[in-house]
Amino acid sequence: MAERREGGGLQSLDAALRVLRAMSIRAGPVSLSELARDCAMPVSKVHRYLASFVLAGLVTQEGRSGKYDLGPGAIRLGLAAIARNDFVNRAADGLPELAQKAEMSALLSIWGDHGATVVRWERARTPTVTSMGLGTTMPLLNSATGRAFLAWAPRAPLQDMLDLELRRARGNRPLTPDFAPTRTGIDALVNRIREQGFASVHGLFIPGLVALAAPVLDWQGEAQAVVTLIGTDPDTTRAGAAQGRSLVEFCRSLSFAPED
DSSP states (O other), rough: OOOTTTTTTHHHHHHHHHHHHHHHHHHOOOOOOHHHHHOOOOOOHHHHHHHHHHHHHEEEEEETTHHHHHHHHEEEEEEEHHHHHHHHHHHHHHHHHHHHHHTTTTEEEEEEETEEEEEEEOOOSOOOOOOTTTOOOOOOSHHHHHHHHHHHHGGGHHHHHHHHHHHHHEEEEEEESSSSSSSSHHHHHHHHHHHHHHEEEESSTTOOOOOEEEEEOOOTEEEEEEEEEEESGGGGTTTOOHHHHHHHHHHHOOOOOOOO
C-alpha cells in the first residue's frame, strides 16, 4: 500500500506531483538526470514516475534526445483549469477579509470600454468619505488603479487613453508630479511600479486620500483585474508597510501567472 502522510495525503503521490511541478517550471524539455536533480530524488524513482505519466499522456519523451516534456494530457488539464478560473468573482469574494485585515476600504476594478472601472467596493469599518462607487472610472496616470493597469495590462487596449492623458499632462504638469509626461517617463514609472509590486498615489486623484493597487494576473502575467486599497494614512503606501504586503499576497493568491 502507498504510505500515507500526516494530513491524509499519499507520500508517493506528493512525490509524483513534485516531478510534474518541476517540469512545469522548466522552459522546455528536460533530461531525466536534470529532473532528478531538480526534485532531489533518485534517478530510478523519477524514471518510474515518468513512465506512468507517459502512459497517461501527461508527459512525452523525445525520441532523439530522450528528454521529457509535458504532453497533451497536461495541456488539456491546464486549459480546463484556465476555463474554470473566474478572476473577478474570486477576487470579489475575498475583498471583505482584505479590507478588514488592512483596515482600509477595498475596491475591485476591471478594464472596460471607458477605462479602469470599479465593479466591487468593500468599505472599511471606518468608511473613507469619497464620492467614488460602483461604475466609477479611474484615470490611467494619476490613480493607483490606473497605474496598476498601466504596469501589468496589455498595452494595446490602454493606448488611446494613455495618449489622451499624456497630452493633458504635458499641458498641466501638476497632474503628474512624480514622473515626466513622456514615453521615457512612462517607462520609468512602469518599471518602478513593477519593482515595488504595487502602484500607489498620494492624493493625486482625490485630495486627502491615499491608495495602493496590485494586479490579479492571468497565465500570461497580464492583469485581468486590479485590487485597490484606499485610506487616509500616507504611511500605508510606503515600501514594507503591512497593507502593501497584505495586498500583494492577496493578489498573488488569486493570480494564475507562471512562477519565476
